[in-house]
Amino acid sequence: MNDIAAELDAYLTRYANTLSSYDSQAAADLWGSPGMILNDQQGAGVLESREAMASGLEQSYP
Template structure:
């Protein structure tokens, strides 16, 4: 494994750790500012500050807890160096319940930039998270449309 692979894996492990611990501020610290979520359903959302990112994450936590998401892992599927400091990373997030059983997964692509603070995400392109969360909710008898993220 070369240095950038180890650096990306370290970044993804730290990010997964913040999701497992429901630490919105630590997760937001792994983002650059502004950060963008670009998806098929809602177009593009730009979060101008890390505080706004943390707030957005915190709003989703009650639903994630209700769905039984207890820990998060990952598989780095690929990475490509786009410039001297910018990388495109494709990742499969693995979501587990409190017993360690995988209950769903999700694919996403990230644009990461290496700066003075190390790697930071600036763009996230989720591929299937909305569909996967909806399927998990349906399997558990939870109506997502009655939930406030």
């Protein structure tokens, strides 16, 4: 596996772990800013802060 593939795999593993543990702040910390959230009910939106990203993720949690 080349360096970029290993980096991508590590990033996606970390991101999956934050989502499966419902750690919205840790997930938002992995995003660039501004961030975009897409959902099937409200469409798309741009979020300017990590706090807004975390809040948007929390809305998708059970």
